[in-house]
Every structure is written in C-alpha cells, then in structure tokens.
Amino acid sequence: MSSEEKTLTARNLRVEFGLPGGRVARAVDGVDLDVAPGEIVALAGESGCGKTTLARTLLGLERATGGTVAFDGVPLRYSTRALKAYRRQVQLVLQDPTGALNPRHTVYDAVAEGLRIHKIHDDEPGRVAEALSRAGLRPPEQFFLAYPHELSGGQRQRVVIAGALVLQPSLLVADEPVASLDASVRGEILSLLLRLKEEQGLGSLIITHDLGLAWSIADRIAIMYLGRIVEQGPVEQVLTAPRHPYTRALVSVLPVSPAVKTSEPIVLAGELPDASRIPGGCRFRPRCQEVASGNADAVLHQCSGEDLHILGPEAKPHLVACHLDRALHGDARIAV
Numbered sequence: 001m002s003s004e005e006k007t008l009t010a011r012n013l014r015v016e017f018g019l020p021g022g023r024v025a026r027a028v029d030g031v032d033l034d035v036a037p038g039e040i041v042a043l044a045g046e047s048g049c050g051k052t053t054l055a056r057t058l059l060g061l062e063r064a065t066g067g068t069v070a071f072d073g074v075p076l077r078y079s080t081r082a083l084k085a086y087r088r089q090v091q092l093v094l095q096d097p098t099g100a101l102n103p104r105h106t107v108y109d110a111v112a113e114g115l116r117i118h119k120i121h122d123d124e125p126g127r128v129a130e131a132l133s134r135a136g137l138r139p140p141e142q143f144f145l146a147y148p149h150e151l152s153g154g155q156r157q158r159v160v161i162a163g164a165l166v167l168q169p170s171l172l173v174a175d176e177p178v179a180s181l182d183a184s185v186r187g188e189i190l191s192l193l194l195r196l197k198e199e200q201g202l203g204s205l206i207i208t209h210d211l212g213l214a215w216s217i218a219d220r221i222a223i224m225y226l227g228r229i230v231e232q233g234p235v236e237q238v239l240t241a242p243r244h245p246y247t248r249a250l251v252s253v254l255p256v257s258p259a260v261k262t263s264e265p266i267v268l269a270g271e272l273p274d275a276s277r278i279p280g281g282c283r284f285r286p287r288c289q290e291v292a293s294g295n296a297d298a299v300l301h302q303c304s305g306e307d308l309h310i311l312g313p314e315a316k317p318h319l320v321a322c323h324l325d326r327a328l329h330g331d332a333r334i335a336v
C-alpha cells in the first residue's frame with residue numbers, strides 16, 4: 001500500500017473567519033497532518049486552539065482559506081456529490097450521543113440512516129446488525145427497536161459509532177468522543193476504538209483536551225496551540241519527554257503524569273490569545289515559561305521576530321516548533 005492510500009492529509013491548511021470590524025480570526029493557521037489507516041492520532045490542545053475547526057475542515061464541513069485537504073491522494077472537492085462520496089470513507093463521531101440521536105428514531109433507524117442517504121438498499125437489516133455488533137451491542141437484534149432514552153450513555157455512544165461503521169469507512173474523526181460520558185464507561189468506548197483499529201484497521205483522528213485519554217489510546221499525538229501544531233510525534237515520546245514548553249506545561253499539570261516529574265506544575269501566564277490577535281514571532285512567546293525565566297535569552301530575537309515553522313506531517317519523527325529547542329537540538333526532527 002502506498003503511503004497516500006486511504007490516508008487523510010492536510011497540507012499548510014488555513015481557515016480564517018471574518019469578524020465584525022474587519023478583523024480576521026485565523027482559527028487554523030498552517031497545519032500539516034496525516035492520519036493513515038490503522039492508526040489513531042490524537043489532536044490535543046486547550047479550548048479555542050482550533051481543534052474543532054481543523055476537524056470540520058478535514059471533513060469538508062468548513063472550506064479551507066488556504067492549503068489542501070486530500071484523501072487517498074485526491075484533493076477534497078466540495079460539490080454535494082463529491083462530499084457525499086467522501087463522507088462514506090471518513091465519518092464523523094460527535095461528542096454528545098444524546099444530541100446526535102433523534103429521540104423519536106429507534107436504534108435501527110438511527111443506524112440505517114446512513115445507508116438510506118447513500119441509497120444502499122441491499123440487506124439493510126444485515127448491515128445494521130453487523131454495525132451494531134461491531135460497535136459492541138450484542139445481540140444486535142435486541143437493540144433494533146429500542147429508543148435512545150432506553151439506553152445508557154455508553155450504549156448511546158455505541159449506537160452513534162455503529163451509525164458511522166455501517167458505511168464501512170476507512171477513518172473516523174471523533175470530536176471529544178467520551179467527554180460527555182461517565183468515567184466508568186469512557187474506558188469501554190476507548191477500548192472499542194482500539195479494537196476497531198487493531199482488528200479492522202480503522203484509523204481515527206481523536207480530538208481531545210485530555211492528554212490522559214491520548215496516552216491510553218493514540219499512536220501519535222499532535223499538540224495544537226493557537227491554530228498551529230507545535231509538537232507532534234509518537235504519543236509515548238511526546239508525553240514522556242515533551243520538548244515544546246507548551247507541551248511541558250500541559251503534561252506538568254496532569255494528575256497522573258506519564259512523564260518523570262522533574263518540576264513543579266508549570267502554570268502558564270495569561271489566557272490563550274484571541275485567534276484574531278495572534279502575536280508576531282513565536283505565537284507562544286507571551287506565555288512561554290522559558291522566555292519568562294530568561295532561559296531563552298540567547299534566542300529571544302528569534303522568538304520575538306520569527307514565526308514558528310510549520311511542522312511536516314511525517315509519521316515517524318518527533319517534531320517540535322520552538323526556537324529554543326532548535327538551538328539546543330539543531331533541528332526540529334528527532335528520529336525515533
């Protein structure tokens with residue numbers, strides 16, 4: 001299989017929103033990302049950093065202002081027909097299963113909806129049963145006539161996942177897939193996503209602000225800050241030896257940190273700036289603990305004057321967009 005086959009790719013992706021008064025919010029501001037079949041990539045970062053806008057753009061729900069989204073090597077086209085065909089391959093799983101399910105539709109109808117939209121009429125009951133079964137609702141026929149309110153939160157999320165699986169997609173894009181669930185069922189849904197990957201080669205992009213979740217499920221992680229990915233690589237590498245000051249701060253406040261604790265929790269100064277007021281130079285500089293402590297003095301002129309470079313999409317290396325890190329390590333890439 002070539003590296004492009006069934007891979008979702010973003011290259012120099014940009015999404016801007018016009019705001020009143022002529023200002024422009026640069027919600028996604030130069031992102032390269034790949035999600036290949038059979039891998040789980042976590043996209044993490046604090047609220048407002050652009051995760052949802054990036055995911056919506058990857059699904060064709062939002063139009064890119066610049067750059068490209070491609071699947072299987074083919075750039076995304078936005079005609080209704082092209083998008084419909086694309087969404088058979090790349091399916092969205094939303095955060096809140098209660099909102100995603102129509103309370104008046106049975107489980108059978110909820111799962112069959114995708115088949116009907118795509119005019120797949122052969123063996124509808126068999127396909128619905130198989131999707132429910134793959135999503136862990138067994139025996140599937142027992143769930144056919146149930147309504148969402150008769151199910152637990154975890155079962156409802158499984159119905160939503162079955163609704164995605166029924167079209168036999170290559171990839172799922174899941175926006176905070178367990179955020180609305182009780183802690184007790186989160187693990188079950190994450191295990192389901194892992195099983196779908198391991199047994200059926202289904203890839204996923206999982207959007208989360210929860211690094212613990214990323215740790216337990218993802219192969220790779222991309223850390224996003226103010227519209228751009230600032231660090232990415234194998235999840236174990238990034239979370240046990242974070243190199244970008246922003247990632248180090250996020251990891252330092254995890255209740256159970258995968259990293260060897262070498263410092264006190266790092267509290268970042270200030271709030272995430274508005275996407276319409278992205279600071280010049282390194283966009284993280286105003287909050288950077290290395291700048292504040294004077295550790296970055298030798299590269300401060302770069303931090304103040306040079307934008308972060310866009311990290312490449314390579315799957316293997318651990319990549320970091322930080323002038324100080326580059327000065328210390330010589331390159332953004334560390335082979336792993």
Ligand SMILES: Nc1ncnc2c1ncn2[C@@H]1O[C@H](COP(=O)(O)OP(=O)(O)OP(=O)(O)O)[C@@H](O)[C@H]1O
Pocket residue numbers: 017018019025026027045046047048049050051052053054209274275276
């Ligand atoms: N339709 C829009 N119009 C104007 N600005 C927008 C729009 N959508 C998003 N933004 C801005 O783009 C930035 C990124 O928003 P986005 O929702 O993608 O972040 P997020 O990381 O997904 O946050 P959350 O985790 O809270 O959903 C924010 O500054 C937001 O205000």
